[in-house]
Structures are given as structure tokens and as C-alpha cells.
Amino acid sequence: MLVDYGSRDKLFLDAVEEVRHQLLSIAGVSQADGYECVIVQGSGTTAVEAMLGAAVPRKDGKVLIVTNGAYGHRQKAMCQYLGIDHETLDFEDHDAICVKRVLAALREDEDFTDVSFVHHETTAGVLNPLYELVKNIKAEFPPMRVLVDSMSGFGAYPLDMSWGIDFAVSSANKCIEGVPGFGYVLCSREALQQTKGNARSLSLDIYEQWAFMESTKQFRYTPPTHAILAFQQALREFLQEGAREQRAARYQANYEVMERGMEEMGFEFYVPKAHRSYCICTFKTPDHPNFDFQTFYNLLAEQGFVIYPGKLSKGNSFRIGIIGRLFPKDCEQLVLAVRRSCDIMSVPLPLK
Known part of the structure; x- marks a missing residue:
């Protein structure tokens, strides 16, 4: 990131092309197979909004948003802002999406043209059954467009566009381990071309973004040059580590250290093991009078560890992310830091 390239410099344009092709490859497809990668400047949320705003038709379009956490509910808010006809099917934030209930909801309303859901819902750390959802939806409703927010899943869990996914979104700063600055929409070229003239926003028009880049190799508007160069690296x-399989193995090893260490201290997971991801852990806040989350947070920060407060609809919790350039030895040190912090707060372990 200490190298400056102009946004129209050939070296930068070559980097963009490499990034686009590599992302499709990770998703199991290529341009030759009829798929495209559209880079969208901004946050991952920006890319999700670009996908929804372009994919769901203005005329007679209606999307079923399936939610089991805050990021699914965020899609609902986007549709409200953009004036997109939608309904929601809600699940508890500690449960995975049920395929049968999704199919039943689609059967009940023939007006649905699209269905959208989150692959890895990090509100609590629930992994949804992506393959089963896509395959069953496409088997029963072949014309239905499937939209996937795989922000924190892509690169760590299997996602193959050829399963029948029409649009999938992720961002630079999650499991590929880049820095914030852009998201990307992976899509079938046929589905993308159908969005021409449909977007609700000029700067978030993924068709025009793609068409301009295909004809000029450039972005329509200022690109995040340094973030893209960092992502290229x-x-x-990612490939040197062994691609998704080895990246996932490292995250799994991190998770196993956290699971063993935290459970030995009596901390309770919020999500049942069957639905739990290995990218983020959500723990119930201990019910002990001496445990104060802000104090706990500050004590961990003083030891070099920053965690997240919970985002759950019910109850108090905190989250620990274990992706990024982290290894089992880092997680072992975090477990020790948690133990020291509880000792300082006079919270006896194991928790009762």
C-alpha cells in the first residue's frame, strides 16, 4: 500500500483484471463460463445495496429476504429505502435458515422474482446451508434469481456460482484478508445483462460499472487504488496458503482453540454447535455481579486484543472474530488474556 499507481496506469489496470479473474476462479467459474466480477467502491454494505438495487426488477419485481440476523434485516432496510417490493421470512438469530420453510414461502406467493439471504450471518456466527438452499430453490423455481450476501463466508466456505447462484457479494476485508475499500459482485453474465437500465442509483449501477470496465478497462469513478493493490497481494x-481449503483449515484450528479454552472457563456459546461457524464466536455474557463488559473489553484491549459487543436481538453477549492474519497461537494468547481479565475482575473460573 506504499506504492502509488494512477487509476489509469496500465500496472493498476492489470491488477484490477487479475483480481477480477482470481475472484471468479475462487467461485469455481470464469468469464469463459459466462460469469462476471463487478468491483464496487465502498463498503461491503454498498455492494449488497448495489446488488439489490440492480437485480430486482423495477416492474413486477419482488424479493423474498430471508433473515436470521442483523445483516438480513439490513437488506430489508435497503429495500425500504430503494422502494423495492419485498417480504421477509425471519428466523431466530441462533438458528440456521430452514430450506423447507423458504420453499414454502416461495410457493405461497407467485409474485416473487428473487430471493436473497446471508451465507454466513455474523450477528451470532451462524452458517446457513448455502448449497442446499440454492439447489432446492433452483430445482423448484428455475426462473427465480438467487442473491447471496457472502460477506464473511466467501474464501472460507464453499461457494460455487455454478450451483445456480445469480448474484453473490463479498468484500475485500473479510476472508481473503485484504483491507477495506471495496466490495464485489459475482454474477452470471446473463443475469447481469438483464439489469441494464434497472438500477436505482447512478454510482451503484453494476451493469454500467461492468460495461464501462469491459470497454475501457477503467472504473467510471475514482477507484480505491491502494485497497485493490493490497487485495492483489x-x-x-491466499493462493500460496493453499486457497480456500487451507485458509478454512487455519480458521477451523483457531476456532478449536477458542472453543476448548472458553468452554474450560465456563463461557457458554450462544449458537448451537450444529449451526456454528468457525469464523466468529458469540458467547453469552456471564451472569456474575463482578463481570462488567466494558471493563472486560478494556482489559483485553490493554493486552492487545479487541473484541466486539454482541448484536443479538435477545440477551447480552460478546463476539470474538477469528479470521484475518490470526493463527492458533494468537488464540491461545487470547484465551490466557480472558483468564487474566476475569481474575482482575474477581470473576471466579470456571463460571457457574
Whole structure:
């Protein structure tokens, strides 16, 4: 990121092309197979909004948003802002999406043209059954467009566009381990071309973004040059590590250290093991009078560890992310830091 390239410099344009092709490859497809990668400047949320705003038709379009956490509910808010006809099917934030209930909801309303859901819902750390959802939806409703927010899943869990996914979104700063600055929409070229003239926003028009880049190799508006160069390097390191399989194995090893260490201290997971992801852990806040989350947070920060407060609809919790350039030895140190913090707060372990 200490190298400056102009946004129209050939070296930068070559980097963009490499990034686009590599992302499709990770998703199991290529341009030759009829798929495209559209880079969208901004946050991952920006890319999700770009996907929804372009994919769901203005005329007679209606999307079923399936939610089991805050990021699914965020899609609902986007549709409200954009004036997109939608309904929601809600699940508890500690449960995975049920395929049978999704199919039943689609059967009940023939007006649905699209269905959208989150692959890895990090509100609580629930992994939804992506393959089963896509295959069953496409088997019963072949014309239905399937939209996937795989923000924190892509690169760590299997996602193959050829399963029947029409649009999938992720961002630079999650499991590929780049830095914030852009998201990307992976899509079938046929589905993308159908969005021409449909977007609700000029700067978030993924069709025009793609068409301009195909004809000029450039972005329509100022690109995040340094973030893309950093991501180019992150992709190379991703492949050097062994691509998704080995990246996932490292995250799984991190999770196992956290699971063993936290449960030995009596901390309770919020999500049942069957639905739990290995990218983020959500723990119930201990019910002990001496445990104060802000104090706990500050004590961990003083030891070099920053965690997240919970985002659950019910109850108090906290979250620990275990993706990024982290290894089992880092997680072992975090477990020790948690133990020291509880000792300082006079919270006896194991918790009762």
C-alpha cells in the first residue's frame, strides 16, 4: 500500500483484471463460463445495496429476504429505502435458515422474482446451508434469481456460482484478508445483462460499472487504488496458503482453540454447535455481579486484543472474530488474556 499507481496506469489496470479473474476462479467459474466480477467502491454494505438495487426488477419485481440476523434485516432496510417490493421470512438469530420453510414461502406467493439471504450471518456466527438452499430453490423455481450476501463466508466456505447462484457479494476485508475499500459482485453474465437500465442509483449501477470496465478497462469513478493493490497481494497470499481449503483449515484450528479454552472457563456459546461457524464466536455474557463488559473489553484491549459487543436481538453477549492474519497461537494468547481479565475482575473460573 506504499506504492502509488494512477487509476489509469496500465500496472493498476492489470491488477484490477487479475483480481477480477482470481475472484471468479475462487467461485469455481470464469468469464469463459459466462460469469462476471463487478468491483464496487465502498463498503461491503454498498455492494449488497448495489446488488439489490440492480437485480430486482423495477416492474413486477419482488424479493423474498430471508433473515436470521442483523445483516438480513439490513437488506430489508435497503429495500425500504430503494422502494423495492419485498417480504421477509425471519428466523431466530441462533438458528440456521430452514430450506423447507423458504420453499414454502416461495410457493405461497407467485409474485416473487428473487430471493436473497446471508451465507454466513455474523450477528451470532451462524452458517446457513448455502448449497442446499440454492439447489432446492433452483430445482423448484428455475426462473427465480438467487442473491447471496457472502460477506464473511466467501474464501472460507464453499461457494460455487455454478450451483445456480445469480448474484453473490463479498468484500475485500473479510476472508481473503485484504483491507477495506471495496466490495464485489459475482454474477452470471446473463443475469447481469438483464439489469441494464434497472438500477436505482447512478454510482451503484453494476451493469454500467461492468460495461464501462469491459470497454475501457477503467472504473467510471475514482477507484480505491491502494485497497485493490493490497487485495492483489492478499489474493496471492491466499493462493500460496493453499486457497480456500487451507485458509478454512487455519480458521477451523483457531476456532478449536477458542472453543476448548472458553468452554474450560465456563463461557457458554450462544449458537448451537450444529449451526456454528468457525469464523466468529458469540458467547453469552456471564451472569456474575463482578463481570462488567466494558471493563472486560478494556482489559483485553490493554493486552492487545479487541473484541466486539454482541448484536443479538435477545440477551447480552460478546463476539470474538477469528479470521484475518490470526493463527492458533494468537488464540491461545487470547484465551490466557480472558483468564487474566476475569481474575482482575474477581470473576471466579470456571463460571457457574
